[in-house]
Amino acid sequence: MSPQLTLQTPLQLPPSEIPTYLDQLWSHDERGSKGANTFCLIIWQPAWIEQKLVKTGKISGPIVGNQRIDLIEAARKIVLEGDLPNCTSPFDFRVQSSIQSKDLIQNVEDLRGQHIDTSISNLQPRRLITIAPTIEKENSLETLVAAYCPLPEEGGGKTTCGDVVVLRGNKTAINDGLEIVETLVPDELPSWLWWNGRIDEAPEFLDTLALPNRRLIIDTALGEPKDCLNLLFQRIKSGQAVNDLNWLRLRGWRETLAMVFDPLQRRNALDNLEKIDIDIEGNQSVQGLFLAAWLADRLNWRLNSCISSEKEHIEVDFIRPDKKLVTVCLTSLPIGKPSINPGQIVGLRLIAKDKSKPKNDICVILASESGECMRLEAGGMARMELIEQVVPIQKSSLENDVARLLSSSRGNTSPLLASATPIAKEILNLVNQYI
Amino acid sequence: MSMTVTNPLRVGLRQERVVPPQCLVIFGASGDLTHRKLVPALFELFKQRRLPSEFAILGCARRPWTDEIFKTKMEEGLSSQIKESPKEWELFSQNLFYEPVDLQQPDHLVKLGERLEIIDKSRATHGNRTFYLSVSPKFYGSGCRALAAAGLLKDPKRSRVVIEKPFGRDFNSAQSLNSLVQGCAQESQIFRIDHYLGKETVQNILVLRFANTIFEPIWNRNYISSVQITSSETVGVEDRAGYYESSGALRDMVQNHLTQMLALTAMEPPGHFDPEAIRNEKAKVLQAAKLANEEKPWECCVRGQYSKGGSKDDPLLGYREEPGVNSNSTTETYVAMKLFIDNWRWQGVPFYVRTGKRLPKRLSEVVLTFREAPVHLFDAAGGCPTSNQLILRIQPNEGAEFSFEVKSPGSGMRSRPVNMEFSYDESFGEPSDEGYVRLLADAMLGDPTLFTRSDEVEAAWRLYTPLLEIIEDSPWELPVYQYESRTWGPTESDLLIGKDQLLWRRP
Numbered sequence: 001m002s003p004q005l006t007l008q009t010p011l012q013l014p015p016s017e018i019p020t021y022l023d024q025l026w027s028h029d030e031r032g033s034k035g036a037n038t039f040c041l042i043i044w045q046p047a048w049i050e051q052k053l054v055k056t057g058k059i060s061g062p063i064v065g066n067q068r069i070d071l072i073e074a075a076r077k078i079v080l081e082g083d084l085p086n087c088t089s090p091f092d093f094r095v096q097s098s099i100q101s102k103d104l105i106q107n108v109e110d111l112r113g114q115h116i117d118t119s120i121s122n123l124q125p126r127r128l129i130t131i132a133p134t135i136e137k138e139n140s141l142e143t144l145v146a147a148y149c150p151l152p153e154e155g156g157g158k159t160t161c162g163d164v165v166v167l168r169g170n171k172t173a174i175n176d177g178l179e180i181v182e183t184l185v186p187d188e189l190p191s192w193l194w195w196n197g198r199i200d201e202a203p204e205f206l207d208t209l210a211l212p213n214r215r216l217i218i219d220t221a222l223g224e225p226k227d228c229l230n231l232l233f234q235r236i237k238s239g240q241a242v243n244d245l246n247w248l249r250l251r252g253w254r255e256t257l258a259m260v261f262d263p264l265q266r267r268n269a270l271d272n273l274e275k276i277d278i279d280i281e282g283n284q285s286v287q288g289l290f291l292a293a294w295l296a297d298r299l300n301w302r303l304n305s306c307i308s309s310e311k312e313h314i315e316v317d318f319i320r321p322d323k324k325l326v327t328v329c330l331t332s333l334p335i336g337k338p339s340i341n342p343g344q345i346v347g348l349r350l351i352a353k354d355k356s357k358p359k360n361d362i363c364v365i366l367a368s369e370s371g372e373c374m375r376l377e378a379g380g381m382a383r384m385e386l387i388e389q390v391v392p393i394q395k396s397s398l399e400n401d402v403a404r405l406l407s408s409s410r411g412n413t414s415p416l417l418a419s420a421t422p423i424a425k426e427i428l429n430l431v432n433q434y435i
Numbered sequence: 436m437s438m439t440v441t442n443p444l445r446v447g448l449r450q451e452r453v454v455p456p457q458c459l460v461i462f463g464a465s466g467d468l469t470h471r472k473l474v475p476a477l478f479e480l481f482k483q484r485r486l487p488s489e490f491a492i493l494g495c496a497r498r499p500w501t502d503e504i505f506k507t508k509m510e511e512g513l514s515s516q517i518k519e520s521p522k523e524w525e526l527f528s529q530n531l532f533y534e535p536v537d538l539q540q541p542d543h544l545v546k547l548g549e550r551l552e553i554i555d556k557s558r559a560t561h562g563n564r565t566f567y568l569s570v571s572p573k574f575y576g577s578g579c580r581a582l583a584a585a586g587l588l589k590d591p592k593r594s595r596v597v598i599e600k601p602f603g604r605d606f607n608s609a610q611s612l613n614s615l616v617q618g619c620a621q622e623s624q625i626f627r628i629d630h631y632l633g634k635e636t637v638q639n640i641l642v643l644r645f646a647n648t649i650f651e652p653i654w655n656r657n658y659i660s661s662v663q664i665t666s667s668e669t670v671g672v673e674d675r676a677g678y679y680e681s682s683g684a685l686r687d688m689v690q691n692h693l694t695q696m697l698a699l700t701a702m703e704p705p706g707h708f709d710p711e712a713i714r715n716e717k718a719k720v721l722q723a724a725k726l727a728n729e730e731k732p733w734e735c736c737v738r739g740q741y742s743k744g745g746s747k748d749d750p751l752l753g754y755r756e757e758p759g760v761n762s763n764s765t766t767e768t769y770v771a772m773k774l775f776i777d778n779w780r781w782q783g784v785p786f787y788v789r790t791g792k793r794l795p796k797r798l799s800e801v802v803l804t805f806r807e808a809p810v811h812l813f814d815a816a817g818g819c820p821t822s823n824q825l826i827l828r829i830q831p832n833e834g835a836e837f838s839f840e841v842k843s844p845g846s847g848m849r850s851r852p853v854n855m856e857f858s859y860d861e862s863f864g865e866p867s868d869e870g871y872v873r874l875l876a877d878a879m880l881g882d883p884t885l886f887t888r889s890d891e892v893e894a895a896w897r898l899y900t901p902l903l904e905i906i907e908d909s910p911w912e913l914p915v916y917q918y919e920s921r922t923w924g925p926t927e928s929d930l931l932i933g934k935d936q937l938l939w940r941r942p
Contacts, residue, residue, distance in 0.1 A: 037561060188561070254444070254448060255448055257444055258444040261442050262863060263861065263862075270444070295444075298444055299443060407452070415484065416447045
């Protein structure tokens with residue numbers, strides 16, 4: 001499905017005139033409609049890598065802010081050509097610094113905020129407010145506004161219109177313009193903030209935009225694990241509704257693992273787990289920590305100690321309800337062509353041993369590809385019942401994931417995420433203390 | 436260490452849609468259905484965190500109750516569920532309100548509108564309202580008219596009406612009711628509920644057929660020789676004699692629940708999973724369905740009525756002895772019939788449908804019997820090889836079963852049937868929700884996929900019109916045969932299927 005564009009050319013207006021313009025836009029509607037009765041979505045949309053790649057001529061414009069194939073391929077090329085490890089994700093912040101940018105092409109069309117992915121426009125947002133910081137230092141604030149009507153592909157005439165507002169400029173200019181954002185958020189509708197960038201890249205803007213009553217969408221795969229978990233922990237603790245795309249991407253692993261233990265005869269093995277190995281791509285450990293924390297929470301394990309902590313490998317142990325120990329190892333693997341999301345899990349092994357009935361010992365291996373299955377098979381698994389599954393790699397785009405959150409969760413923090421976050425944070429603290 | 440009963444890794448994994456801000460208005464809130472089904476389903480949705488904080492339930496009935504009395508009544512009705520989750524009930528019950536309303540009194544509707552405005556403000560429900568008519572069917576039409584006259588249905592995006600079964604008594608009354616209701620609201624606002632469609636296993640018929648490539652190529656007249664759809668109950672008429680006497684098994688079960696199972700089993704694949712696409716296909720297949728002999732309907736239908744039975748220790752009354760039942764009643768408590776579907780896929784394949792009260796087991800199932808192998812190469816242990824059967828178990832022990840022939844152990848080459856089983860409980864480690872949980876959530880989400888559309892209802896009534904006409908005009912042509920309680924219906928029903936050299940499946 002192709003993205004939706006605004007039907008009219010966006011109008012550039014001074015920030016102060018935008019609220020009045022939008023009020024008039026809707027009150028002039030013949031049927032007295034005030035637009036879709038849905039939600040308002042504020043998007044922090046820096047698209048730093050895309051901006052640099054387009055403005056250095058490495059890919060063609062316009063800048064749209066979506067994850068498109070040519071952008072991903074160009075970013076991968078930068079990883080290979082630059083001095084970056086092969087396992088660097090194409091959207092890693094180091095990719096951006098590696099793009100040589102002496103002479104930037106001027107007058108590149110920038111359609112951020114006007115190029116709405118169909119998965120989101122299908123939800124008929126009442127208002128999309130895009131904050132689009134530019135890489136140029138001298139750009140002053142531009143504010144654009146347009147009405148839009150998503151065109152339903154199947155017909156059906158359910159179209160309800162909304163509007164888009166774009167704030168574009170360098171960080172200083174954006175800072176000056178932020179004060180109008182709150183006046184543009186309709187009081188009567190739920191509002192969301194999608195922070196589509198590194199969690200630690202502009203904390204002052206994040207604080208200003210992520211008001212306590214606003215539903216927050218972040219991606220803890222983007223940023224330093226410690227900063228990501230701290231922010232997530234603080235926001236959940238404060239009662240804010242937080243949705244994490246990195247947690248959402250974990251669902252295939254959680255679902256497959258739950259499926260392995262659905263048959264009643266395997267249920268006992270959950271009480272006898274002794275060793276968990278989690279393999280991740282690169283060094284962003286949050287998703288791996290989430291998986292360990294989710295297991296610990298669901299199975300009532302208590303964090304005990306850190307056994308070892310190296311750059312590529314951490315090992316901690318937990319105490320099971322029967323006072324026995326479970327060891328959890330998190331290993332970073334140098335994957336040749338990593339996923340676009342840093343720190344994705346690529347393999348998981350669980351070993352359960354029943355001392356009283358050794359024939360009940362089982363080894364569960366879940367992997368994103370069969371090669372990883374073979375890697376995890378090493379180490380005398382043949383004596384145990386071996387259960388192997390290849391977890392399908394998600395084909396879902398970033399925008400689809402966001403749309404899924406917007407349409408399904410109504411902003412509530414997932415109780416499982418709320419329970420896993422403090423444990424993940426605690427593991428990381430323990431590991432950092434060990435160093 | 437004791438066995439872990441539920442799978443702890445399964446908890447919270449379901450990806451459920453959350454109801455938008457909403458006020459659910461239940462008319463007939465003092466009735467049984469509200470505390471037996473509706474409020475428990477809503478409480479379950481609340482516990483599953485699928486209700487937003489901007490939510491309210493407004494009970495309405497003629498009784499002069501207050502909010503507090505309504506809460507207390509619901510507390511009494513749900514005492515066992517509350518005992519398990521007292522804290523959740525404490526929070527949930529804050530969403531319960533009550534307004535005395537007689538739908539026939541226009542000034543009551545005005546007051547109701549005012550109350551809803553207040554709730555909209557205090558609970559931030561954004562004017563989204565679902566009106567649930569849990570009232571006597573004779574008030575469906577006037578109830579809708581009253582709501583429309585009070586302006587409560589004027590916004591098709593924010594208001595909808597849920598109507599319980601039965602929707603009409605025959606084709607003509609269903610058509611009149613449809614036109615009356617459609618005069619008050621758009622079709623997209625009308626949700627005709629059939630709680631069978633809320634069952635996980637009924638919905639699974641669609642997934643089994645259209646998510647697997649192995650079934651669809653053989654799901655037709657070339658491979659399937661017959662289909663049996665059964666819904667049996669062990670209970671008698673209980674305290675529903677007043678309603679049942681005027682309805683009978685045909686109206687109570689066949690026209691709605693069994694016909695919906697038939698439609699899902701026989702429909703063509705929709706182009707996409709879209710409410711209208713699915714309902715179009717269901718309507719089409721029902722329009723193609725007909726009694727096996729429309730000229731002589733009595734030859735393809737058997738009616739029965741349970742007589743006394745049981746044991747010395749546990750004697751069971753016959754239907755005519757039940758309280759509230761006419762001692763000469765000719766209302767059927769059992770019905771079996773043979774249908775055909777006039778289309779390319781099903782031409783010539785008989786569909787046998789049966790339902791009854793006071794049968795030996797409580798169950799609902801769809802059984803597809805496949806054609807025999809063209810050549811019998813092996814001796815069968817049972818004398819002749821058994822046809823392959825796919826059994827979709829709707830209730831109880833929800834799941835599916837496939838029976839096929841394998842080699843019997845030993846030196847010879849004898850075949851015998853074995854079963855391959857799938858059970859929802861065993862495979863998913865958590866029980867399925869009650870039908871009302873799913874359907875109430877869908878209605879509030881505005882998703883009509885599992886609700887019957889006007890043309891489906893009319894097609895279903897039209898299908899049974901020849902039988903209903905005989906029952907009305909010349910009932911002697913379709914006599915009611917007696918059968919002993921806790922047996923599988925009258926002998927005549929065995930003869931009906933026996934004419935085709937078949938037997939009813941004895942589950």
